[in-house]
Structures are given as structure tokens and as C-alpha cells.
Amino acid sequence: MDMRRILVTGANKGIGFAIVQAILEEHDDTFVYLGSRDAARGQAARMALKPEWQARADVVALDVSEDQxxxxxxxxxxRSLGNEKLYAIVNNAGIGTGAGASLTKVLQTNTVGMHRVCERFLPLLDPxxxxxxxxxxxxxxxxVARCSTAMQRFxxxxxxTWPRLQSFIDECIAMDGDKPAFAAxxxxxxxxxxxxxxxxxxxxxxxxxxxxxxxxNACTPGFIETDMTRRYAESQGKSPAEVGMKPPSAGARTPMHLLFGTLEGNGHYYGSDAQRSPLDRYRSPGSPPYTGA
Structure with a gap:
């Protein structure tokens, strides 16, 4: 059987691990590279998979915030692929602003990290x-909805282009902590x-x-209980479910659609209900899909 090989970053817990589980459960012809910043935690996650899935998963030490x-x-x-190609890359790794994470760290992980992964792994992807x-x-x-008209156009x-985005990111990092500068x-x-x-x-x-x-394509997984979001519920003295958070398995729904579903067009953003959504305003799940350019 030809295997569809898929890299998932940030795959040792939360939404990333739920995506790995969904891939292996729903598609017998898949093999997952479980990307984890910490290799030991990645191995623990692999061993937490059902025994019959473990042979279709391998751990890759991968910190998206570091070039090397x-x-x-x-x-x-x-090396693992040999003459084969990757079927897909799932850029799931990301951090929030908890535990004092700076704007620089957040941008280097969530945006530049995504670019790092794509630049290195695109040559391995099925063309x-x-x-x-x-x-x-x-x-x-x-x-984006809170930005000025000029910045919304940006x-x-x-x-x-990436050089233009990188220049903008550098400009934002230089303004880190200066709210009046961001407002201006x-x-x-x-x-x-x-x-x-x-x-x-x-x-x-x-x-x-x-x-x-x-x-x-890109997507939001929805309001999902993770290590990153759990602090929000705790700050209100409530459980994740009480503030409307869904389990990580629900966060895998739209990524799975983008991995295996029939898609129209390209370069789109999807909501947690697997429907197209705009880039400049929030669209509630269950509302009519976005049909713009």
C-alpha cells in the first residue's frame, strides 16, 4: 500500500495530537511525522497512540522558532522518505502570550516559524x-477588523511577498511594548x-x-481547550466547558477537511465548521460561508 506521509508540527499534545490521532484513525494509508519541540515528549505522545497506530508514526524533533x-x-x-514525497504539511505549532512570551517570541514562532517550516519542507512535498x-x-x-483601513489592505x-512581510514583522518587533506606536x-x-x-x-x-x-489553506480550529487557552477559563474561576471550550478532537475537524476533503480554490481561510471565512472579520460557525475573493 502506498502511504500518504504527513508532517504535523506541535503534534505532541493538544490540537496537534488530536490531528495525528484523527489522521491515523480515519486513513489506513497514512504515516505521520510527529513534530515535537521536545523529542522525549514526542516519544511519549507516540506511545500514547493506539498500539496498532504506532508503526505508522515517527517522532521528529522540531522547534519551529529555530532555524537549525x-x-x-x-x-x-x-532520509526517511527516500524517493517518496510528503503528502502534506500541517503547520500547527504555535504559542500564546502566556508566561510572559514577548511579541518577538510569538511572531518568531507563529508566523516566521510557519515560513521556516514551509521553506525547508516544500522541496519534500508532492508537487x-x-x-x-x-x-x-x-x-x-x-x-484585522480592529486595524485601520490602510492596514486592513496590507x-x-x-x-x-515574504520580504515585505518580514520587513513588517521587523518593524513590529522594534515597536514591542509601545502601544501608542502600534495605534499610530x-x-x-x-x-x-x-x-x-x-x-x-x-x-x-x-x-x-x-x-x-x-x-x-489556513483555518481556525475553534475555541479549544489546550494548555494555552485553559488559563482563560482559570482566570474566571470556571471550567473550560463552562466558558464554551471544546475538546481537542473538535479542533481537528477543519484541518482534516483541508487535508483530505474536496476543496474549491486555494489560499483560503476556513472557520471551525470547515466553511470558508473572511480574513478581515469574525464569522460565526454555522453562519453562511464566505464567498468573496
Missing amino acids: SVARAAEQVA VNGRIVNVTSASGPSF FLDTQA KGLDDGEAYGLSKALANTYTVLLAREHPALRI
Whole structure:
């Protein structure tokens, strides 16, 4: 049986691990490279899979915020592939602003990290049937909605280039902590997480334009209970379920659709209900799908 080989970053827990489980459970012809910043935690996650799935999973030490780590991971996967190609890349790894994470760290992980992975792993991807799924967040469109008209045009620019995005990221890092500077730039308060996810969505659009033969899309997994979001419930003295969070398995729904479903078009952003959504405003799950460009 020919195996569809898939890399999932940030795969040792939360939504990433739920995606790995869903892939292996629903598709017998798949093999997953379980990307984990910490190899030991990655091995623990692999051993937590059903025994019959473990032979179809391998751990790859992969810290998306470090160039050398991503390069070593790509070399490991290339050796494993031999003459085969990856079927898909799932860019799931990401961090929030908890535990004092700086804007620099958030951007280097959530946006630049996604670019690092794509640059290193694109040569390993099937040039005909390959797919890239960028797990972003509804915080991205919500952030864009709070920006000035000029900055909204920036995030929605279908002709954006990575050098231009990198220059903008450098500019934002230079303003780190200076809320008045962000406001003057038309970027609201410069909230790091939303900004990083808005940029990740813009990167998805430009990547799809540069690689039209592939299927490259972004999505929000929804309001999911993870280590990152659990603090929000705890700060209110409530359980995750009480504030509306869903389990990680629910967060795998749209990534799985983008991995294996029939898709129209390319370079789109999808809501947690697996329906197309706009990049400049929040769309509630269950509402009519977005049909714009």
C-alpha cells in the first residue's frame, strides 16, 4: 500500500495530537511525522497512540522558532522518505502570550516559524497532490477588523511577498511594548497573538499564489481547550466547558477537511465548521460561508 506521509508540527499534545490521532484513525494509508519541540515528549505522545497506530508514526524533533532545528528535522524526514514525497504539511505549532512570551517570541514562532517550516519542507512535498494546512486562529481576522483601513489592505493584499512581510514583522518587533506606536500605525494595541495569526493568514495567501499546483489553506480550529487557552477559563474561576471550550478532537475537524476533503480554490481561510471565512472579520460557525475573493 502506498502511504500518504504527513508532517504535523506541535503534534505532541493538544490540537496537534488530536490531528495525528484523527489522521491515523480515519486513513489506513497514512504515516505521520510527529513534530515535537521536545523529542522525549514526542516519544511519549507516540506511545500514547493506539498500539496498532504506532508503526505508522515517527517522532521528529522540531522547534519551529529555530532555524537549525527546522533544518535538522527536514534532513531527518528527507532520509526517511527516500524517493517518496510528503503528502502534506500541517503547520500547527504555535504559542500564546502566556508566561510572559514577548511579541518577538510569538511572531518568531507563529508566523516566521510557519515560513521556516514551509521553506525547508516544500522541496519534500508532492508537487502534484501536495497540501499545506496552516492552523491559525479566529484571532487573526478579529485583529484585522480592529486595524485601520490602510492596514486592513496590507493584510488582505493578494500580491504580498515574504520580504515585505518580514520587513513588517521587523518593524513590529522594534515597536514591542509601545502601544501608542502600534495605534499610530493603525494596528490597534499591537496584541501579539492576533497580529501573528493575521500575518500567518496573509502568508497563506501568498504561499498559495506562489505554488498554485498545491492545495494551501489556513483555518481556525475553534475555541479549544489546550494548555494555552485553559488559563482563560482559570482566570474566571470556571471550567473550560463552562466558558464554551471544546475538546481537542473538535479542533481537528477543519484541518482534516483541508487535508483530505474536496476543496474549491486555494489560499483560503476556513472557520471551525470547515466553511470558508473572511480574513478581515469574525464569522460565526454555522453562519453562511464566505464567498468573496
